[in-house]
Amino acid sequence: MEWNGIPPRGLVTSAFQEMAVDMCRGRDLLSVAKQLSVAYSTLERWYYQLAPQRLAQPKEHEAPEVVCLDEFALQKGHKYGVNLMDAQTGHIWQVTEGRSREQVRNALQQWPFRKAPHVVVTDLAPGMAETVRQVWKHTLVVADKFHVIQLFSKALEATRKRTHARGTHRRGRHEQRLLHTIPDKLKPEELQELKNWLAEDPHLKRLYFALQDIRTVYAVQTQEAGEEALQKWIDDHLYSP
Structure with a gap:
């Protein structure tokens, strides 16, 4: 028997999956899985299938004037990445693996907007400002508070x-x-x-x-x-x- 909204071999409607993914904004997957009585692995699969479709598309937005560049741990002590976030809205436009100067340079070159930001706010890591200026020559670099x-x-x-x-x-x-x-x-x-x-x-x-x-x-x-x-x-x- 087939039911409207439930995909073949599925157990829940597409609308329920989308609602579950929306609930994960600002929360961890485990707490949402417990609240909905859904297996964590199932919610994780839904999230990674549907979340990319909900990301804001650069072509639909103006290029941010001020961007925060920060590194973070994907796996502490082993694996790191850098992200580029709109300082005004808090939206993260880009996440790239790695934190070496070459990897940061490559990340900046993959910026999804045609226009470079006017200001980049970043930490005091040696060479970070120089790396930014190599790619975006006219961008101001500001040390974050x-x-x-x-x-x-x-x-x-x-x-x-x-x-x-x-x-x-x-x-x-x-x-x-x-x-x-x-x-x-x-x-x-x-x-x-x-x-x-x-x-x-x-x-x-x-x-x-x-x-x-x-x-x-x-x-x-x-x-x-x-x-x-x-x-x-x-x-x-x-x-x-």
């Missing part, structure tokens, strides 16, 4: 471990929170504790306020104010040891 802040966080942590007496693990976690939390989110007694601690360690204090000042740069809302804040940061910290 997360990795810039991470430089300060690593320097703070290294100095804390080197200069401060080792205590319990709990004490170390407490010190990390004092150093890395935005001051406005600390309690008054924690701010006072931090103030006393920094007064005893001038080098740690310089690093700490360099971090707070760079956060001020990122907090401004206009290009003019940003340029002024960045120049002030350079003037204040250019000769810091």
Whole structure:
């Protein structure tokens, strides 16, 4: 017997398969499979059959002006890839396996739009900016905020471990929170504790306020104010040891 909407030798309608795949947006396949009482392997097969048909087609969209270029682990420690994401909408337009400079260059050359982006935001990996400029000569390369802040966080942590007496693990976690939390989110007694601690360690204090000042740069809302804040940061910290 045949039923409308159920393919030959199938057990569910095409509409149900499409609904199941749509439910996977922003969720993992396992949780959706459990919710629908469908075998994980079955849902996985539906997903990889139907999901590509639902992807946005570049020919139907204007080329993004600002793109985020990031690497990610396909299999941590073994297999990596890079993706190119529209910074305005969050849509990932391209995923390519590999993260070597040659593989990144090939990925950029496969960009599905005719027009190169005006800006590429990426991490601080050596050679990444140079690789982008080799393919897209007139594209601006911007270091993303997360990795810039991470430089300060690593320097703070290294100095804390080197200069401060080792205590319990709990004490170390407490010190990390004092150093890395935005001051406005600390309690008054924690701010006072931090103030006393920094007064005893001038080098740690310089690093700490360099971090707070760079956060001020990122907090401004206009290009003019940003340029002024960045120049002030350079003037204040250019000769810091």
